[in-house]
Amino acid sequence: MGKSKWKGRNQRKDFKAKREDWWDPKITRRGKNEADGWSKHTVENEMFEEYYKEQGIVPEGQWDLFMTTLRTDLPITFRINGKGKFAETLQKRLEEDIFSKVKELRKDTCKPPHKLEWYPGGLAYRLDMSRNDLRKDPVLSQIHEFMKRENDVGSISRQEAVSMLPPLLLDVQPHHKVLDMCAAPGSKTFQLLEMLHAGEPTAPPTGFVIANDADFQRCNLLVHQIKRVCSPALVITTHDAAHYPYPKPRRREQQPLLDFDRVLCDVPCSGDGTLRKAPDIWSRWTPYDGNGNHNLQLRIALRACKVLKVGGRMVYSTCSLNPVENEAVVADVLRRVGGCMELLDVSDSLPGLKTRPGLKTWKVRDKDRWYSDWKAVEAFENEMGKGPSTIVDPTMFPDALSDAMPLERCLRLLPFDGDTGGFFVAVLKKVAPLGVVDYPTIEHRKSKKDKRNAPVSQHKAESRSAKPNDTMRADRGPPSSKDTTAAGVPSSVEVRDGEVSCTEAEPGQPSSTTRAEEPKGEPADGTCGDVKPPALVDKEEREAAGSQYGSVDQAADGGGEIGGKKGGNVVMEEAGAQPIAVAEKEGAQWVRSPNHKQGKWPGVDGIFTMDDHWMVKQVQQFYGIDAVDLSAHLITRANSNDAPRKIYFVSKAVRDLLDVDAENFLRMPVLGLKMFDRHYQTSTGIPCVYRLSQEGLPVILPHITKQVVHLHVRDMLRVLEERSVPLPRDLPDPGFPEGKEAELNFGTPKSPILDDQATLEQLKVTQHGGCVLMLRDEQAVALGLPLSSEAKGGLTANCPVAVACWRDRLSLNVMVKKPECLVFAERLREGMARAGMPEASRPTGGSSAEKSGCGLEPGTDGKGVTCMDEDGAEDVGAKKREHEGLEGTGDRVGRAEREKKLKSDHE
Ligand SMILES: C[S@@+](CC[C@H](N)C(=O)[O-])C[C@H]1O[C@@H](n2cnc3c(N)ncnc32)[C@H](O)[C@@H]1O
Numbered sequence: 001m002g003k004s005k006w007k008g009r010n011q012r013k014d015f016k017a018k019r020e021d022w023w024d025p026k027i028t029r030r031g032k033n034e035a036d037g038w039s040k041h042t043v044e045n046e047m048f049e050e051y052y053k054e055q056g057i058v059p060e061g062q063w064d065l066f067m068t069t070l071r072t073d074l075p076i077t078f079r080i081n082g083k084g085k086f087a088e089t090l091q092k093r094l095e096e097d098i099f100s101k102v103k104e105l106r107k108d109t110c111k112p113p114h115k116l117e118w119y120p121g122g123l124a125y126r127l128d129m130s131r132n133d134l135r136k137d138p139v140l141s142q143i144h145e146f147m148k149r150e151n152d153v154g155s156i157s158r159q160e161a162v163s164m165l166p167p168l169l170l171d172v173q174p175h176h177k178v179l180d181m182c183a184a185p186g187s188k189t190f191q192l193l194e195m196l197h198a199g200e201p202t203a204p205p206t207g208f209v210i211a212n213d214a215d216f217q218r219c220n221l222l223v224h225q226i227k228r229v230c231s232p233a234l235v236i237t238t239h240d241a242a243h244y245p246y247p248k249p250r251r252r253e254q255q256p257l258l259d260f261d262r263v264l265c266d267v268p269c270s271g272d273g274t275l276r277k278a279p280d281i282w283s284r285w286t287p288y289d290g291n292g293n294h295n296l297q298l299r300i301a302l303r304a305c306k307v308l309k310v311g312g313r314m315v316y317s318t319c320s321l322n323p324v325e326n327e328a329v330v331a332d333v334l335r336r337v338g339g340c341m342e343l344l345d346v347s348d349s350l351p352g353l354k355t356r357p358g359l360k361t362w363k364v365r366d367k368d369r370w371y372s373d374w375k376a377v378e379a380f381e382n383e384m385g386k387g388p389s390t391i392v393d394p395t396m397f398p399d400a401l402s403d404a405m406p407l408e409r410c411l412r413l414l415p416f417d418g419d420t421g422g423f424f425v426a427v428l429k430k431v432a433p434l435g436v437v438d439y440p441t442i443e444h445r446k447s448k449k450d451k452r453n454a455p456v457s458q459h460k461a462e463s464r465s466a467k468p469n470d471t472m473r474a475d476r477g478p479p480s481s482k483d484t485t486a487a488g489v490p491s492s493v494e495v496r497d498g499e500v501s502c503t504e505a506e507p508g509q510p511s512s513t514t515r516a517e518e519p520k521g522e523p524a525d526g527t528c529g530d531v532k533p534p535a536l537v538d539k540e541e542r543e544a545a546g547s548q549y550g551s552v553d554q555a556a557d558g559g560g561e562i563g564g565k566k567g568g569n570v571v572m573e574e575a576g577a578q579p580i581a582v583a584e585k586e587g588a589q590w591v592r593s594p595n596h597k598q599g600k601w602p603g604v605d606g607i608f609t610m611d612d613h614w615m616v617k618q619v620q621q622f623y624g625i626d627a628v629d630l631s632a633h634l635i636t637r638a639n640s641n642d643a644p645r646k647i648y649f650v651s652k653a654v655r656d657l658l659d660v661d662a663e664n665f666l667r668m669p670v671l672g673l674k675m676f677d678r679h680y681q682t683s684t685g686i687p688c689v690y691r692l693s694q695e696g697l698p699v700i701l702p703h704i705t706k707q708v709v710h711l712h713v714r715d716m717l718r719v720l721e722e723r724s725v726p727l728p729r730d731l732p733d734p735g736f737p738e739g740k741e742a743e744l745n746f747g748t749p750k751s752p753i754l755d756d757q758a759t760l761e762q763l764k765v766t767q768h769g770g771c772v773l774m775l776r777d778e779q780a781v782a783l784g785l786p787l788s789s790e791a792k793g794g795l796t797a798n799c800p801v802a803v804a805c806w807r808d809r810l811s812l813n814v815m816v817k818k819p820e821c822l823v824f825a826e827r828l829r830e831g832m833a834r835a836g837m838p839e840a841s842r843p844t845g846g847s848s849a850e851k852s853g854c855g856l857e858p859g860t861d862g863k864g865v866t867c868m869d870e871d872g873a874e875d876v877g878a879k880k881r882e883h884e885g886l887e888g889t890g891d892r893v894g895r896a897e898r899e900k901k902l903k904s905d906h907e
Pocket residue numbers: 163181182183184185186187188189212213214215218239240241242266267268269296481526527528531532533534
């Protein structure tokens with residue numbers, strides 16, 4: 001509350017100060033909702049201009065161009081995900097069907113879309129038009145529609161051009177263990193995963209990606225973003241990156257248990273490189289924003305060096321123009337690690353990309369003065385008897401050592417060079433293990449220590465120690481990102497006799513340099529936009545967020561320690577009456593992942609592997625999955641006697657990671673893909689209570705040999721629209737429990753929708769339970785859509801059109817959310833239009849409706865025709881639609897027309 005009060009005051013102050021400029025188009029810019037005219041942002045900030053002129057980030061003579069560019073909208077950029085045939089087809093479609101129209105019809109009013117020449121494979125595009133243009137213009141709106149739809153299914157990613165750079169420069173290979181230290185909202189994680197899955201479709205990646213973010217709430221964004229990739233090789237962790245767990249081997253000479261081939265540090269920063277897309281930053285920007293972020297950035301970067309393998313690569317990036325957040329951090333990392341890290345020259349690795357070299361000199365700004373080096377700070381303190389009024393640390397300055405470093409190898413991206421945002425990126429390689437390294441600039445810190453001993457600083461320190469947080473710090477357990485020494489030394493660095501050792505702070509332990517007798521420095525957390533510093537995410541918030549991940553299982557399935565044992569492989573006998581068929585099985589056993597105890601991380605469920613579980617064998621048999629041993633891949637988050645509601649699939653590499661992390665160092669709210677859902681089902685005796693989850697289909701589809709029904713495209717369209725379609729009454733239902741039929745009330749017979757003979761033949765051998773409906777291969781070819789054999793097992797967009805279903809006695813029920821169904825339907829329609837296939841005509845083969853006298857049973861009690869949503873809950877809307885019969889669905893006119901056409905086709 002307090003925060004918003006101050007925010008409000010500042011805004012009012014800003015408004016008064018700039019009132020006369022408010023409508024001046026030269027210095028104001030419209031915000032997102034242009035229509036209402038209220039959202040104008042000031043695009044002036046004298047301090048900004050003064051600061052960056054002094055820092056010399058822009059070459060002489062280009063200042064005006066720099067400022068003008070910053071005041072214009074950022075062009076729209078996106079990239080086509082993945083590669084191979086599907087990406088090629090999509091690109092062809094985009095260029096031939098959509099872009100060519102824009103070039104032809106709007107050549108006078110807007111620049112034609114073009115490729116980002118530096119992006120590999122020419123798969124990224126830039127559109128020099130605003131979002132409003134895209135939405136309002138009827139021709140351009142086609143691009144908008146295309147982008148929206150394809151972005152949702154994961155075939156394209158809307159991403160700022162400069163933000164595509166760090167993953168590209170990280171050079172991820174399918175066998176790499178990758179850590180994205182500050183990952184939310186996840187645009188770069190998506191790219192990393194895509195690179196991980198870029199190998200052969202038949203060879204799934206042997207590496208994995210860990211996406212970490214300290215902010216639990218923001219992990220939600222991460223989940224949403226990367227859902228589009230469908231990767232069993234992804235793990236989400238939530239740790240302060242500056243203290244990322246680094247489990248040590250038992251003996252010194254052993255290899256580290258967990259180190260990474262690639263680490264991305266896209267650290268929190270002041271974000272002034274994003275002024276073009278976030279103009280609200282203009283009014284709140286101050287020259288010392290960067291100073292507050294520097295320390296955290298440094299600690300995260302040093303931790304990245306620590307967890308990196310020798311020979312591994314690390315990318316440090318920010319969307320800030322400020323050298324204190326950029327070159328100063330890289331320089332201090334290099335100082336501290338001696339020769340263990342090498343700054344790589346990657347300026348030629350993306351031909352066509354215009355970059356500027358990193359700065360060699362810069363200054364540090366306090367509230368009211370500039371300092372060119374640390375000595376100037378000390379001189380000021382001696383003269384005035386008080387220190388700088390904002391955070392100024394010795395690590396922020398260039399010095400003789402940094403002069404000798406090849407800092408020009410860092411890449412700066414200025415907005416006017418490539419019509420992008422501002423960005424900074426540095427690529428480092430670990431060439432030797434970090435140990436005790438020389439730190440010749442120790443003098444700086446000595447001076448800082450002297451300063452702390454000075455009377456004024458003492459006073460400052462005392463006043464700080466009076467704050468409740470600091471008095472608690474000595475006995476506070478887990479370190480927060482605010483743990484730092486007053487000298488600004490990263491807490492992971494220990495200084496002894498002029499030498500610095502980079503030692504890792506274990507999770508849950510205060511860092512080695514956080515000593516109780518030392519006064520603590522100012523908090524140096526950085527935030528990006530509205531990002532809350534992790535230390536501010538309080539316990540309740542964390543717990544609330546935690547409940548979103550995995551705790552659903554817990555709620556549904558009950559909790560408690562399995563067998564009351566801790567550690568080791570705990571085997572539990574199934575006990576008690578079960579509401580579903582599970583209870584009928586004997587000798588059910590749970591094998592629990594050793595040491596993954598529930599409760600180590602509050603708010604995050606434990607992880608339980610399902611080795612040799614009878615349930616795994618059941619699903620394996622039911623779906624004919626022979627080529628993969630599911631027991632080596634399946635996990636659940638539920639610790640209960642009951643069958644878990646959700647079963648997740650993890651790659652072999654992630655499974656190995658779980659074994660490495662036997663001590664539960666990592667806090668993993670999310671991992672793997674949801675593969676099976678327990679179906680809501682009241683009748684006992686059906687062969688398998690688990691249905692396939694849509695999310696897991698792209699991965700498991702190539703391995704399923706049973707329960708797959710191939711549909712004609714028009715039936716597929718109908719199924720996607722209706723989501724629950726009736727089957728002929730006389731169609732055999734192989735898995736339906738004997739003697740249960742008498743309980744069903746078949747109701748008044750109605751025309752079935754699904755009556756294609758070839759489909760019905762397949763359904764005769766499809767058992768009651770989970771199944772997959774797929775587009776027939778020959779039609780996928782005709783429509784230019786991916787085939788099942790071409791599925792990459794990664795990107796949803798590359799997956800054939802397939803939906804997870806539940807086969808009931810008299811109906812097929814789609815278990816996918818309606819919006820997702822509509823996106824699939826739209827893709828089919830587009831393909832049909834391209835292939836010149838009329839939508840309303842029916843497949844040949846004849847309807848069996850007339851032959852068999854099939855029926856629909858409105859008003860059943862859910863046993864014959866159960867209409868359920870994708871969570872297995874009853875879908876009342878769908879049931880109602882069924883009562884209304886064929887005409888009772890959304891698109892009444894379209895439906896009626898189709899039925900008419902269908903009749904005439906049959907005739
Ligand atoms: C610049 S954003 C990252 C953007 C992201 N890499 C992407 O491409 O979408 C910085 C992120 O760092 C997170 N963060 C802030 N402090 C952190 C810390 N100490 N450890 C880990 N993450 C942190 C913030 O929650 C924020 O999501």
